[in-house]
Amino acid sequence: MSNKNAHAVEHSGTDYMLLGKILVLLMFFTFATITITELDFGTLTLTVALLIAGVKSYFVIAYFMHLKHEGLLLKILVISVFILYILIVLITLIDYYYR
Amino acid sequence: MSEHIAHHDEHRDDAGSKLGMWLFIFTELLLFGGLFLVYSVYRLQYHQNFHEGSLELSVTIGAINTIALLFSSMTIAMALTAVQRQNKKLALIMIGLTLLMAAVFLFNKYIEWGAKFHHGLYPGSELMDGLDRGHLLFFSLYFFMTGLHAFHIIVGMILLTVCFVKVKSNKINNDRFVLLENGALYWHLVDLIWIFLFPLLYLIS
Amino acid sequence: MSNGVGKVEYVSYLEHKGKYTGIMSWLTTMDHKRISLMYMYGVMTFFFVGVVLGLTMKVEHLTPGETIMKAQTYNGVFTVHGIIMIFMVVIPGLSAVFGNFFLPILIGGKDVSFPKLNLFSWYLYITGSILAVVSQFMKAGPPDSGWTFYAPYSSSTGTSVIMATTAAFILGFSSILTGLNFIVTVHRMRAPGMKFFNMPLFPWSLYATAWIQLLATPVIGITLVMLIAERLFKIGFFDPALGGDPILFQHLFWIYSHPAVYVMILPAMGAITEIIPTFCQKKIYGYKAIALSSLAIAGVGFLVWGHHMYTSGMSENARWFFSLLTFIVAVPSAIKVFNWILTMYKGSIDLKPPFLYALSFIFLFIIGGTTGLLLGSVATNVQVHDTAFVVAHFHYIIFGGMGFAFFAAIHYWLPKMYGRMYNIKIANIAAVINFIGFNILYFPQFVIGMQGMPRRYYDYPAEFQPAQIFSSIGGFILAFGLVMMVWNLVKGARSGEKAPDNPWGGSTLEWTLPSPPSLENFDEAPVIKENPYDYK
Structure with missing residues (x-):
């Protein structure tokens, strides 16, 4: 870097x-x-x-x-974005699942 | 040349540009993410209707398009390698192949949508209005999601055409290739989204 | 400069001779400082349009029934007031104006990472703003759906909703690109030796904000496109008549719009965090706690959107879950307030205008924040949902919080931006008037909201009239204070006396530069301190 x-x-x-x-x-x-x-x-x-x-x-x-060859920063960012998205979907589905 | 211009030209940060492209990809993922969320909610509610709706879609065309996009993803990655290894001719061929695959994809989409329109199945048509809620939502989502994806294909094609011209005029070379790298990243994003669209729309029958 | 020989002669960025002169030198500029000023002129202009619209609503509320406008006009006015204030004033407010100017300087950089993109964002901002304003004058009539565009009303009303949503989409895109630019800037443009934990706290808050802009805004983007598709092609996602689910629209809308509240308030908190140590001449208390609480607010803030929807028919389990998360997000905000107050403890406090506004901010933010907890708990929320109580709450947060922080920031940094000083006495008087006017305007709304005054109604029962008149008087006091403040600032920026490089005794990097800074900010490499607030 x-x-x-x-x-x-x-x-x-x-x-x-x-x-x-x-x-x-x-x-x-x-x-x-x-x-x-x-x-x-x-x-x-x-x-x-x-x-x-x-x-x-x-x-x-x-x-x-080429994410495998990128720095740690980018790897963490990609994973965090996916986790955030999955959380948003799951929380929304709580509403629909229990309605 | 004035100082003002020089000030902004002297700064070159390829890693920064690439980080910027990744961030843009995150934005795009969340953009489609909103749609996938709508899809999940409605599929949870209208499981059976979505199942029936997807029977109307041709798995063959969907599979051909999947293969076309996967193949183009590989060729654009190879184009980048070729530029890095100073093989200009191979790079041009590979970008050309990518564009060809994109055209194949759009052509298939055209056939597919055309057939639907021919049967009177398009947003706002009488046939659509007569459907029950689940079917209506499935086809609305189908048109909206594939339409937005096709729009991204077109944007990607424009971007890659620019890359093609710049490789040809040596503006993209083995020292300066971040534009092609970013173009390729964008193209992989288009592929990534299709990887999820294909099973969600075509394979739930 | 580019050849690196000899010392560069100092020319301020305002007088720098580029390729163009006059107005073109501004419209084609890629200098973050000039772009910041262009944002500021835009934001201030639209702010006053919004203020005038707000005042007409206060005049309408002087008497029950029709005073100066019909119900439909009132619907248009509050919608336009909301769209302008949210999308054109508050969201770009601190981050695009002061972020653009001071983010690169505070981290020791020459500019943002993508200067061209920065200028492009500004053009998007202006395009979107013009569209939004034009939509008010269309034949179909101004949009009347409220700034929230709730379906199915927004997908069926005959007014020019499409144009307004397109405007919001473009403004959102401008916000995304600004955020993207700032993230890359923080990662790539820091001066050598400036680590993340050597950064001042305003860049920290901008960094957290930028992530929200980048990841939340696309969700509203796609939602608005779906809404437009619903109106144009009858692709029904939200209108029950077309098979859709209106509550899903509310989910998607608030998945963006709740984090957007943090887009507004985080940079405000950041600016306050810069101001307080300067006017107390004391090291900030709990540097790391403040820095990380910004990230925590951004992260948890993504997951609490449902507290806007307790009465929309969401399931019971989702309601208590969102309520729980809402209480969690209050913690990092409280950490910040705690740290600000502890920074003041035993400091040598200097009551200058920026600090007065900062104090007002803390006071108003505490009121807004604690009433927010009242709204975050399901049982009380059901009572006061969609009443004037909510109106009072979010004005305390957005105007009392972000607005007063903006005023604090402009009084703090104006000498640096223009190299001139405003009249401090008049600024102090205006600050006091604004604070008094603000409380008279909004506090009564808590009371009548509790008693059942609904929001977004042009009419009300006669028993609310005394409180409404009281509130309207506050509106006019506040407007008077605002005019006085801006007049004083404009006069100061144009013809005030020359400001010294460091008028307040600040310790961060911008005060090491001449006022106004040169085009490249740092003609010599900046000296990076271990802790940016090293007052003895």
């Missing part, structure tokens, strides 16, 4: 192969979701589909968006 343009000096970037592997993984998860929802586990289906979506977004954020 001391050098403002530190990352401009080293720039090998993310390896092409790694990006390709992530894509394959994401494709796999996409087909997995479609298959699972067709099998139908009842109310669990959506939960599983959302969990898989969460895993997919982890890979997009960590590798495509």
